[in-house]
Amino acid sequence: MTPILQTEKLSHVYSAGTPFEHRALVDVDLCAYPGEYLGIIGHTGSGKSTLIQHLNGLLKPTSGRVLVEGKDIWASKEATRQARFRVGLVFQYPEYQLFEETVYKDISFGPKNMGLDEAEIDRRVRESAAFVGLPDSVLEQSPFELSGGQKRRVAIAGVIAMEPAVLILDEPTAGLDPVGVEQILSNIHDYHTAKNATIIVVSHSMEEMARTAHRLVVINDGRIPFDGAPREVFAHGEELESMGLGVPRMTRVFHRLKALGAGVDPSVYTVAQAKEAILAALKAKGTSSDEGGAV
Amino acid sequence: MALKDITLGQYFPGKTLLHRLDPRTKILLLVFYIVALFMAKNALGYGLLALTLVGAVLVSRVGFKAVLRGMKPVFFIVVFTAVLNLLYTPGQGEPLIAFWVIKIYWEGIRTAFFMVLRIMLLISCTFLLTYTTSPILLTDALEDLLGLLKKLRLPVHELAMMMSIALRFIPTLIEETDKIMSAQKARGADFETGNLLHRAQALIPLLVPLFISAFRRADELAVAMECRCYHGGEGRTRMRQLKYAGRDYIALLLGLALCVAVWCSNLLGVF
Numbered sequence: 001m002t003p004i005l006q007t008e009k010l011s012h013v014y015s016a017g018t019p020f021e022h023r024a025l026v027d028v029d030l031c032a033y034p035g036e037y038l039g040i041i042g043h044t045g046s047g048k049s050t051l052i053q054h055l056n057g058l059l060k061p062t063s064g065r066v067l068v069e070g071k072d073i074w075a076s077k078e079a080t081r082q083a084r085f086r087v088g089l090v091f092q093y094p095e096y097q098l099f100e101e102t103v104y105k106d107i108s109f110g111p112k113n114m115g116l117d118e119a120e121i122d123r124r125v126r127e128s129a130a131f132v133g134l135p136d137s138v139l140e141q142s143p144f145e146l147s148g149g150q151k152r153r154v155a156i157a158g159v160i161a162m163e164p165a166v167l168i169l170d171e172p173t174a175g176l177d178p179v180g181v182e183q184i185l186s187n188i189h190d191y192h193t194a195k196n197a198t199i200i201v202v203s204h205s206m207e208e209m210a211r212t213a214h215r216l217v218v219i220n221d222g223r224i225p226f227d228g229a230p231r232e233v234f235a236h237g238e239e240l241e242s243m244g245l246g247v248p249r250m251t252r253v254f255h256r257l258k259a260l261g262a263g264v265d266p267s268v269y270t271v272a273q274a275k276e277a278i279l280a281a282l283k284a285k286g287t288s289s290d291e292g293g294a295v
Numbered sequence: 296m297a298l299k300d301i302t303l304g305q306y307f308p309g310k311t312l313l314h315r316l317d318p319r320t321k322i323l324l325l326v327f328y329i330v331a332l333f334m335a336k337n338a339l340g341y342g343l344l345a346l347t348l349v350g351a352v353l354v355s356r357v358g359f360k361a362v363l364r365g366m367k368p369v370f371f372i373v374v375f376t377a378v379l380n381l382l383y384t385p386g387q388g389e390p391l392i393a394f395w396v397i398k399i400y401w402e403g404i405r406t407a408f409f410m411v412l413r414i415m416l417l418i419s420c421t422f423l424l425t426y427t428t429s430p431i432l433l434t435d436a437l438e439d440l441l442g443l444l445k446k447l448r449l450p451v452h453e454l455a456m457m458m459s460i461a462l463r464f465i466p467t468l469i470e471e472t473d474k475i476m477s478a479q480k481a482r483g484a485d486f487e488t489g490n491l492l493h494r495a496q497a498l499i500p501l502l503v504p505l506f507i508s509a510f511r512r513a514d515e516l517a518v519a520m521e522c523r524c525y526h527g528g529e530g531r532t533r534m535r536q537l538k539y540a541g542r543d544y545i546a547l548l549l550g551l552a553l554c555v556a557v558w559c560s561n562l563l564g565v566f
């Protein structure tokens with residue numbers, strides 16, 4: 001399968017030539033395939049936000065290339081513009097970018113910039129509001145009267161309304177209560193399944209990523225040390241901890257069990273997998289008599 | 296390209312002699328330097344001043360690149376000044392170049408050159424001050440130096456407080472502007488093309504969120520200050536006391552010496 005989004009040896013240096021020079025990304029090779037749900041995890045300051053701002057041409061690489069559907073997004077002005085629409089980016093705390101008098105107008109800002117006609121804009125605004133669970137009555141309200149969680153959903157709808165093929169969200173659940181987190185995650189999941197869109201979510205939370213993402217990309221000091229299915233990534237428990245990232249609680253328990261001598265598979269991260277792993281271990285124990293013990 | 300790369304008023308932390316001088320000394324030195332700069336009339340005077348600046352930049356270790364970068368925003372003004380001086384300075388004798396309505400005299404070249412040098416030195420030395428002095432120290436020093444005006448019932452403390460808050464929030468606001476701009480660009484906003492009206496309209500999605508967040512910040516700051524019982528400058532003590540040290544007196548003497556040297560070099564009439 002050909003990747004829908006790809007970076008080749010992408011590097012970025014902030015404030016080059018000053019005492020504040022900082023290499024935020026170093027030779028990053030990343031790709032995302034159509035219909036994939038990709039998680040990017042990394043410690044504070046590891047370069048996650050920098051990376052995703054390259055993916056739709058908001059930041060220009062110091063060196064390296066970014067390809068969207070095989071085309072270099074910096075090849076021409078038009079290519080950059082198209083990339084902005086093909087790759088939708090929801091920023092960290094997006095609620096601070098709202099500016100219109102009504103929610104409806106704010107959501108329609110993106111589609112309007114795309115040059116769509118009235119009817120199409122109207123359809124997209126209503127559809128994207130529905131995706132994020134905003135009732136019609138809210139559409140005519142001022143975005144500044146809404147609660148924090150609602151504002152965030154308006155902001156996400158504003159990007160979804162452009163119907164991007166790749167939707168990137170920077171810490172979409174930061175600062176929300178557990179119910180709010182679940183709602184946002186299921187909104188994203190709905191968009192993912194309905195449009196078969198590629199989703200890239202940036203997060204600190206391993207638990208959240210473990211549950212939702214098909215593939216995880218770990219970023220540390222501007223490089224990608226691990227890239228693979230959650231199970232493969234979590235197998236590197238110690239390295240992850242040394243990068244200031246935890247592994248999910250369930251994985252940690254199983255790493256400990258393994259260390260204590262139980263014959264369990266330490267890469268599990270959900271309760272269901274845990275149950276299977278324990279049963280498998282018990283079965284193995286039953287057949288090979290007195291091995292292990294702590295299970 | 297990013298707004299953040301504007302270095303105006305940015306502080307480069309360090310421990311060099313220039314960083315450690317008392318901020319009041321540095322402000323006074325800047326005043327001396329500017330006075331000397333406006334006194335200078337010939338190559339010897341300008342040469343002395345340029346050498347002093349080069350020396351100061353070397354001591355401060357902020358690097359010439361950073362100092363030169365401060366010149367970028369005024370580049371146009373510098374060129375404009377140079378051209379005007381070049382063309383409109385009358386001279387005695389034959390013009391060096393006479394072409395159509397353009398007459399360039401030796402005096403024009405000389406004035407233009409010195410003018411450009413003067414602007415560049417003026418900007419560089421001001422930047423050097425902000426590069427080597429943290430904004431907080433700078434406002435503390437200003438408050439102290441302007442202390443005399445308090446007797447005239449001018450609200451010096453309040454002014455200094457306002458200034459330090461403004462300085463403190465400039466980088467924050469620039470960062471915020473950058474962020475909101477990116478967020479709106481991600482939704483296809485276009486800040487760079489179109490006619491004037493179009494561009495002014497394009498600023499609305501930027502300015503509305505910016506103002507809202509500035510007001511929110513102001514609110515939060517006011518609450519935070521009240522929580523710490525801030526009630527103006529009356530009877531307020533400081534954690535950092537400004538104190539002149541030996542090096543400050545030496546630096547001030549050197550500054551005076553520079554003024555005198557430039558004044559003397561005018562009498563010599565070299566070039």
Ligand SMILES: Nc1ncnc2c1ncn2[C@@H]1O[C@H](COP(=O)(O)OP(=O)(O)OP(=O)(O)O)[C@@H](O)[C@H]1O
Pocket residue numbers: 014015022024042043044045046047048049050051092297299
């Ligand atoms: N505009 C900028 N100018 C200079 N340095 C920057 C700029 N933006 C980010 N950096 C630096 O680049 C590094 C990566 O920043 P980035 O915002 O990508 O981190 P992040 O992984 O998104 O962190 P967080 O989880 O806190 O959002 C940080 O060390 C940061 O200090």
Ligand SMILES: [Mg+2]
Pocket residue numbers: 048049050092170
């Ligand atoms: Mg970030």
